[in-house]
Amino acid sequence: MKIIPTKLIYGYSTGGLVSQRNNNTQNRVLFTNCISPPDTINISFKKSSEKPLYISDLREIPDLHCGCCGKTMIKNSKVNHFMEQKIYYPAAISLKRIKQEHYFNESKASPAEKEAYAFLKTYASIYPKLTISEILSKRNVKMRRQQLKPEVSEACEDIRELTKLIAHNSKYMVNEISKLNPDFHKVEKKVFKELQWLSKKYPNLTFNDILNIPQIYNYHLRNLESKQIAVLNEVSKVANYLDEPTKEKVLKATKIAKKIFKEESREIFHKRSRVISEYHNILAEESDRIEIQELFEILDYLPNSSTDVDAFMIKGAQKSSNSIVEILIGRQRNTFEHVKPHRRENDNGPNSIYNYIGLCGKCNAERQREEYDKFIKKHPEMPENEQLQINQIIYYINQGILTGYDDYLPKIAKALDIESKGNIKINIDKLDLKKAKENRKIRQDIYVENKKAKKQKHENITI
Ligand SMILES: [Zn+2]
Numbered sequence: 417m418k419i420i421p422t423k424l425i426y427g428y429s430t431g432g433l434v435s436q437r438n439n440n441t442q443n444r445v446l447f448t449n450c451i452s453p454p455d456t457i458n459i460s461f462k463k464s465s466e467k468p469l470y471i472s473d474l475r476e477i478p479d480l481h482c483g484c485c486g487k488t489m490i491k492n493s494k495v496n497h498f499m500e501q502k503i504y505y506p507a508a509i510s511l512k513r514i515k516q517e518h519y520f521n522e523s524k525a526s527p528a529e530k531e532a533y534a535f536l537k538t539y540a541s542i543y544p545k546l547t548i549s550e551i552l553s554k555r556n557v558k559m560r561r562q563q564l565k566p567e568v569s570e571a572c573e574d575i576r577e578l579t580k581l582i583a584h585n586s587k588y589m590v591n592e593i594s595k596l597n598p599d600f601h602k603v604e605k606k607v608f609k610e611l612q613w614l615s616k617k618y619p620n621l622t623f624n625d626i627l628n629i630p631q632i633y634n635y636h637l638r639n640l641e642s643k644q645i646a647v648l649n650e651v652s653k654v655a656n657y658l659d660e661p662t663k664e665k666v667l668k669a670t671k672i673a674k675k676i677f678k679e680e681s682r683e684i685f686h687k688r689s690r691v692i693s694e695y696h697n698i699l700a701e702e703s704d705r706i707e708i709q710e711l712f713e714i715l716d717y718l719p720n721s722s723t724d725v726d727a728f729m730i731k732g733a734q735k736s737s738n739s740i741v742e743i744l745i746g747r748q749r750n751t752f753e754h755v756k757p758h759r760r761e762n763d764n765g766p767n768s769i770y771n772y773i774g775l776c777g778k779c780n781a782e783r784q785r786e787e788y789d790k791f792i793k794k795h796p797e798m799p800e801n802e803q804l805q806i807n808q809i810i811y812y813i814n815q816g817i818l819t820g821y822d823d824y825l826p827k828i829a830k831a832l833d834i835e836s837k838g839n840i841k842i843n844i845d846k847l848d849l850k851k852a853k854e855n856r857k858i859r860q861d862i863y864v865e866n867k868k869a870k871k872q873k874h875e876n877i878t879i
Contacts, residue, residue, distance in 0.1 A: 470819040470856075470859070471817055472819050474750075474769070474773075475492035475750040476491050476493060477750070477809065477818065479808075480805060480809075481808065482779055482805070483775050484775050484776070484783070485797070486801035487776055488748075489776045490745065490748045492751070495745055498745065502596075503589075503738050504547045504548075504580060504738060505579070506545050506547055507540035507546060507547055507548045507551055507579065508540040508544040508545075510579035511536060511537055511575075513579075513582045514582065517581075520575065526567075528571045529571045532568050535561075535564065536551070539557055548575070548576045548579050549576060580736065580738050583738050584622070585615075585622055586620075586623050587615050587616075589611075589737065589741060590611055590612045593608065598744075598745060599748060600744075600747075601776075603723060603724065604728075604778075606725045610729070611740075614626050622737040623737040623741075624732075624733070624740070627729055627733035627740075628733050632729075633729075636726040636729040637730055639726040640726040641677060643719050644677045644719065648673055651670055651711055651714050652666070652667065652670050654666075654714065655667055657707065666695075666711065669695045669698040672691075673691040673695070676691050682730075688718050688719075688720055691718065692712075692718070696712075699711075721743075722747075722782065747781075748776055748777065749776065749777040750774050750776065751775060751776070751780045753772065753780050754771055754772065755771050755772070755773060755828065755831045756835055757785040759785070769820070769824055770828060771831060773805065779795070788835050788837070788839060789837045792836060792840070799839060799840045799841070806842050809821065809824075810846050813825075813849075813852050814846070814851050814852050814855065816851075816852050816853070816855025816856035816858065817855075817859070822852065825847050826844065828842070829842035
């Protein structure tokens with residue numbers, strides 16, 4: 417099963433980037449979920465052996481606990497590093513394979529696409545071990561890229577996306593994920609176990625190939641559909657207690673919902689969210705009534721890839737193997753959570769450290785723009801876990817390791833208090849900025865001393 421990036425399907429590019437195979441209706445579309453884009457863009461590639469003198473981003477604090485579920489998160493840069501080093505192929509290989517596997521058809525490529533391919537190929541031969549993202553983040557390549565025509569530079573991005581479709585087999589994937597040993601949530605743990613089991617059966621196939629084996633796909637689809645129908649049947653039961661006109665509306669929405677789940681083609685996406693919006697549209701006038709709000713609470717139980725293994729597998733079948741890994745690992749990634757939600761209507765939360773706490777990718781995706789007082793009802797452990805996280809942050813500030821956060825704590829404590837309507841009260845009494853300053857100085861001195869000693873050693877060897 418081949419997968420192509422969304423923009424390539426929907427007419428963004430009509431050149432050689434879209435192979436004949438990509439026009440096949442069986443193709444799947446990559447769509448992102450879980451993590452808001454700003455959290456995934458900042459890629460830094462530090463040598464793993466190189467320990468930074470200071471940390472200046474709370475997403476880089478080792479083993480930070482999620483402020484909601486309390487699970488240990490993986491550093492943002494470690495996830496990026498894992499994807500680049502272990503999951504994506506070096507450009508020298510992936511550029512060849514996108515041709516061999518017909519993602520990139522040179523004979524149909526536009527002049528800009530051909531030029532972009534040649535540009536990337538040149539650097540792939542200079543840096544044979546690096547992925548395209550790593551190559552494009554190199555300063556000399558960036559400078560050269562700026563001299564390219566805009567359409568050529570844009571085509572580099574398209575080719576980068578295509579190379580991400582080249583995947584290792586399932587045996588390799590589960591082995592690498594096991595070595596990373598993420599502190600998976602319940603659903604993701606089950607998904608991973610299932611993938612491990614399947615990889616033993618089909619070691620040479622990719623995740624995407626396996627999830628598209630008809631008997632495996634249909635097994636998960638049947639399970640998923642039966643759970644969806646069970647929730648809709650619950651909704652119908654509630655409808656019996658409503659007045660006749662409202663009951664009619666609910667039954668009408670339920671009929672449409674069943675049709676969406678049972679009859680629509682597997683090529684059509686976002687069925688769950690479309691079902692919920694059908695109910696919202698049909699019951700718009702009654703939305704303030706308590707019974708209708710309860711009905712929507714039942715609809716919340718409709719399985720999705722975050723709450724249900726079968727839903728994950730069905731969604732996974734529509735994604736590239738590398739995306740499946742990114743989603744799984746991404747749910748343990750330390751991401752910035754906007755305390756005051758970003759893009760909230762008429763009251764936008766800023767992109768600033770004073771508005772950030774660390775949430776794992778999974779909790780971050782779940783919260784979206786929901787008010788904390790409502791969110792905490794579903795996650796009563798949040799106030800305690802957020803305090804746990806704050807205690808870790810205090811430790812890193814006091815030790816002189818986390819810098820740029822000296823005035824963070826009073827501000828974030830206030831923001832959490834306001835946003836949660838008093839449900840999250842943070843204690844920052846252990847913050848000791850005097851100690852932090854002293855420790856920073858000590859660390860700096862040790863660093864300078866070590867550097868001097870290294871230089872001295874080097875000079876002695878040279879003499
Ligand atoms: Zn979490």
